[in-house]
Amino acid sequence: NAGVTQTPKFQVLKTGQSMTLQCAQDMNHNSMYWYRQDPGMGLRLIYYSASEGTTDKGEVPNGYNVSRLNKREFSLRLESAAPSQTSVYFCASSRISHGNTEAFFGQGTRLTVV
Amino acid sequence: AQSVTQLDSQVPVFEEAPVELRCNYSSSVSVYLFWYVQYPNQGLQLLLKYLSGSTLVKGINGFEAEFNKSQTSFHLRKPSVHISDTAEYFCAVSGGETSGSRLTFGEGTQLTVNP
Numbered sequence: 566n567a568g569v570t571q572t573p574k575f576q577v578l579k580t581g582q583s584m585t586l587q588c589a590q591d592m593n594h595n596s597m598y599w600y601r602q603d604p605g606m607g608l609r610l611i612y613y614s615a616s617e618g619t620t621d622k623g624e625v626p627n628g629y630n631v632s633r634l635n636k637r638e639f640s641l642r643l644e645s646a647a648p649s650q651t652s653v654y655f656c657a658s659s660r661i662s663h664g665n666t667e668a669f670f671g672q673g674t675r676l677t678v679v
Numbered sequence: 680a681q682s683v684t685q686l687d688s689q690v691p692v693f694e695e696a697p698v699e700l701r702c703n704y705s706s707s708v709s710v711y712l713f714w715y716v717q718y719p720n721q722g723l724q725l726l727l728k729y730l731s732g733s734t735l736v737k738g739i740n741g742f743e744a745e746f747n748k749s750q751t752s753f754h755l756r757k758p759s760v761h762i763s764d765t766a767e768y769f770c771a772v773s774g775g776e777t778s779g780s781r782l783t784f785g786e787g788t789q790l791t792v793n794p
């Protein structure tokens with residue numbers, strides 16, 4: 566039972582480079598999320614997808630784009646990486662049921678932009 | 680908008696001592712409350728959740744939390760901690776008036792259990 570799988574686990578980018586973080590879940594969940602985690606700031610929502618075919622901005626969407634490829638996969642793209650995007654990125658999924666947003670998380674991607 | 684405040688960024692405690700990690704939230708409507716734990720270099724996993732019903736919620740690893748609507752708090756407690764409880768703990772809320780089912784997290788509390 567894989568749950569939520571993120572790739573890659575580690576990445577170093579140069580300023581201005583682009584990359585896509587991949588996320589897949591095998592729990593048949595409708596909703597998927599991308600968060601970033603920075604020291605002392607908890608987790609901040611970048612984008613989320615309430616269901617296949619829909620995406621919405623979260624708290625910190627600038628500099629990112631997302632694609633909900635199908636029910637299983639939700640990717641996060643950095644078009645032109647900046648040092649401020651150095652962070653740990655987490656993908657999560659949940660089965661929405663009357664607001665019960667119990668989320669399941671991947672292991673994270675540690676991204677460093679130099 | 681809903682928000683969550685974790686009142687302590689770091690909590691050091693000795694092994695077998697009791698611990699309380701404090702969480703306050705703000706929302707004008709009914710909410711759902713969660714505590715997640717993050718061990719080093721891992722993702723988050725659910726400790727416990729409050730959806731409705733009894734205000735005392737029991738979770739995994741001997742943790743429990745009490746929902747207090749009048750004080751808008753959801754503090755996490757454990758009567759006797761172990762070294763293995765060393766981790767970062769996040770309080771989260773969903774179901775607020777403008778956020779639908781989105782989770783909003785607090786800043787996290789680093790619990791360090793010393794021998």
